[in-house]
Amino acid sequence: MKDKRKQILIGLLCIIVASILGISSFYWYQSVNYISTEDARITGDLIKITSRGSGKLVDIDMEEGDWVIKDQILGRQEIENKNAEKTIIRAPQKGVIIKEQANIGEFYNPGQVLGYIVNPEKLYVSANIEETKIGKVKEGQIVDISIDEFDGIKFKGKVEFVGLAANSSFSLLPSSSSGSFTKIVQRIPVKISIEDQGYKILPGTNVVVKIHLKN
Structure with a gap:
């Protein structure tokens, strides 16, 4: 009876270890091959x-x-x-x-x-990428685009331009002059084109993007 219980425990332990390794491998693969963000939206030149x-x-x-x-x-x-x-x-x-x-x-x-x-024929995605990841983003990289307006439909695009300054550089708010300081991860704007697929895309709608680091 003890041997059977031991085998069950060992089996469960193997399943747990395999699951942890599988999840870790998945996230490692994603981090090496893609950069994703939900901080993105459809926009156009106003x-x-x-x-x-x-x-x-x-x-x-x-x-x-x-x-x-x-x-x-x-x-x-x-x-x-x-x-x-x-x-x-x-x-x-x-x-x-x-x-x-x-x-x-x-x-x-x-x-x-x-x-x-x-x-509307010249809409694009404006995505904000963390400063710690922006060095991996290059013009021409393929992008998977999911638009909240069109659930389940995948769009394709390409990185057209990588911003040259963080969004905070354009803020009209003055910097804090107090003695306290909280470090905030800055985000860099990235312009992404959208392949025309005949859909009526609305400016301002939310987007999730996945940038392929290795095309």
Whole structure:
């Protein structure tokens, strides 16, 4: 009876050791061959729609979600100098209006933002990679992309650009002048292209990326 119990215990111990070795091997393989992060999202280059002069907005013809083409008329202003061309507000490029913040009757100065356009044909992933791993990331590496919007669908992409500074470098908040200091792992932005697969991808949606270190 004791021998049987001993054999069972030895068998269980072997299973536990094998499981630990298997899990360790899996994570070692993943760390050597891939870098993954959930700190990523779909984005695009935001193009501002701006006022071209000083004057009251008298007409606006754009709504969030509208497709527009370059130079399409989006609104008009009553400009003080009466220059007809300057009263016309045009789309700076083709794309989709993702933000409209113009109000008829309000006075706008030159360059004041009335809305934003993103070209959905030129969306990409902006991923933030820890500074301790960024040295392994190179342009051209293949990337597996999982978009929360499309559960179960895998997209492919490539690393297009590796940032030259940490995100904290662009922060407007002043550095702490107190005596205490907490070290925080910094993250570097990485731009990743998305292969077009015919899906309507929405800017701002969350993404998980897995960068192949060995293509």
